[in-house]
Amino acid sequence: MMKLFPLLALWAAVTCGTVAWADAPAERPAVPPPDREQVEQWVADLNSDNFAAREAATRKLIRAGKAAVEPLAEVARGSDLEVTTRAIHILQELYKSQDDEAIDAAELGFSRLLESEHPSVLARVEQVLIANSGIRQRRALAHIERLGGTIRYVEGIGISGEEDGTFDRSDRLISYILLGKNWKGGDAGLDHIRRLPSLTTLYVTRGTEVTEEALAKLVEDLPRLEIQRRGRACLGVAGANDRQGCHVISITENSAAEEAGLQSGDIIVEFDGREVADFQQLVQVLGEKEVEDEVMVKLVRNGQVLTKKIVLRSWEATGRNSQRPR
Numbered sequence: 001m002m003k004l005f006p007l008l009a010l011w012a013a014v015t016c017g018t019v020a021w022a023d024a025p026a027e028r029p030a031v032p033p034p035d036r037e038q039v040e041q042w043v044a045d046l047n048s049d050n051f052a053a054r055e056a057a058t059r060k061l062i063r064a065g066k067a068a069v070e071p072l073a074e075v076a077r078g079s080d081l082e083v084t085t086r087a088i089h090i091l092q093e094l095y096k097s098q099d100d101e102a103i104d105a106a107e108l109g110f111s112r113l114l115e116s117e118h119p120s121v122l123a124r125v126e127q128v129l130i131a132n133s134g135i136r137q138r139r140a141l142a143h144i145e146r147l148g149g150t151i152r153y154v155e156g157i158g159i160s161g162e163e164d165g166t167f168d169r170s171d172r173l174i175s176y177i178l179l180g181k182n183w184k185g186g187d188a189g190l191d192h193i194r195r196l197p198s199l200t201t202l203y204v205t206r207g208t209e210v211t212e213e214a215l216a217k218l219v220e221d222l223p224r225l226e227i228q229r230r231g232r233a234c235l236g237v238a239g240a241n242d243r244q245g246c247h248v249i250s251i252t253e254n255s256a257a258e259e260a261g262l263q264s265g266d267i268i269v270e271f272d273g274r275e276v277a278d279f280q281q282l283v284q285v286l287g288e289k290e291v292e293d294e295v296m297v298k299l300v301r302n303g304q305v306l307t308k309k310i311v312l313r314s315w316e317a318t319g320r321n322s323q324r325p326r
Helices: 007-016 036-045 051-064 066-075 081-095 100-113 119-131 133-146 212-221 256-260 279-286
Strands: 150-153 174-179 201-205 226-230 237-241 246-251 267-271 294-301 304-311
Touching (some): 066 081, 081 119, 246 279, 256 304
Parallel strands (some): 174 201
Antiparallel strands (some): 246 267
């Protein structure tokens, strides 16, 4: 009973990020990682009747970094409430560290705990992930970009510091993510997208190396997500249906459409010699084209019929816009 006396206050402090564990280091010292036997002993000490031993084990496991994650994730599934609380706290501290390997391992540990059948474990892990959602999003977006994904943000929202590169990705509202010719993450890389629960639109261009099965599982895990298939070439307009054709709502910055002089309010009625009856038909015929293809586009502007020659660009070379380009 004495062991559990301060537990409610302890957990409240952990989830709020205010707990001050005795002498917990801000950074791990440059020492060789402990062996598995040492780590397992420290994990066992989390269940000690001696408070000082439990505190010492907590500090040592934080310093152990990546090596501590697997046994911590295992013991966190147990029935002892304080052991579970301490294990999740240690994973949280590793997640907030400056050690990339420890952070990645802690992320994986949390993912495994989300598969737990114990409601109390699920609730605690979800609270920690919510409390650290900014870290989670920043790291996910950084991984997606390193793997060749393209991220476009809604203009005018959360862009403080963008010009000098100091903006916080966690403050940005994502318009969409594109997986195109540069994507080298395969199916495994979709795990980083899975860590963005607020994402609503994912574009996947023709030829991108991801499987239909993996995309279907992603949608299952992120019910708000809509996956849209596109061709390799991008026109750079956001459009809607019109009785005459495709009504252009907006033009994407630094796009093929902008370069050719298309304007908001134009109605596209013909694309590369094929009639455009609505927005979906424009998407379909555009999907058959390649980057740098030259196409003739017939449109209606203020009652006048105009023809524009357009050189299509890649999605990656097309600038951001608060609307989604096609």
